[in-house]
Amino acid sequence: MRDIPPFKLVPEPLNEEAAALPPFQWAGDDIGRRHRLGGRPDFIQAPDVPKCSCGKEMTFYAQLDSINDEFILADCGMIYVFVCSDCWETKSVLQSF
Template sequence: MREIPPFKLIPEPLTAEATALPPFKWAGGDIGRRHRLGGRPDFIQSPNVPECTCGKKMTFYAQLDSINDEFVLADCGMIYVFVCFDCFETKSVLQSC
């Protein structure tokens, strides 16, 4: 399993509608700012690295955080995206607080 070097992802609104979205009202800390490409996943729950259909453990590709109160993922959760660089199969995992 390969590890991609970590990159911080900073969301930038691309439309007036996205710019107008209010921030979280009830979630504190880093919620909404934990987006990342590569590195190691910040699992909220137990580690859950999927296996590809070829049987190999998949490589962590990115994590996407909740956006705000309107677009919250399962109680301030995150989506973790994995890829197999042999088969180019992808899988995602959703975890919540």
């Protein structure tokens, strides 16, 4: 699979509970807004592209950011999702500051 072109993902609350969540109180301006589909991962730490069980390096599919102070991923971290186009295995990697 070739690299997926980049798309910015903008979270949209789907109910009143989600819409009422407070924003981050102390994190930087970009924290909570780094969601992406395709492109290249914005690794917080060293690059960590997994290999599939078939041995091939996996293709970056998406990154999901922390939501707010209550739903934070390991100190303002992100989840990176990868896929193998040969066997459709997926793996995810979590990184934080």
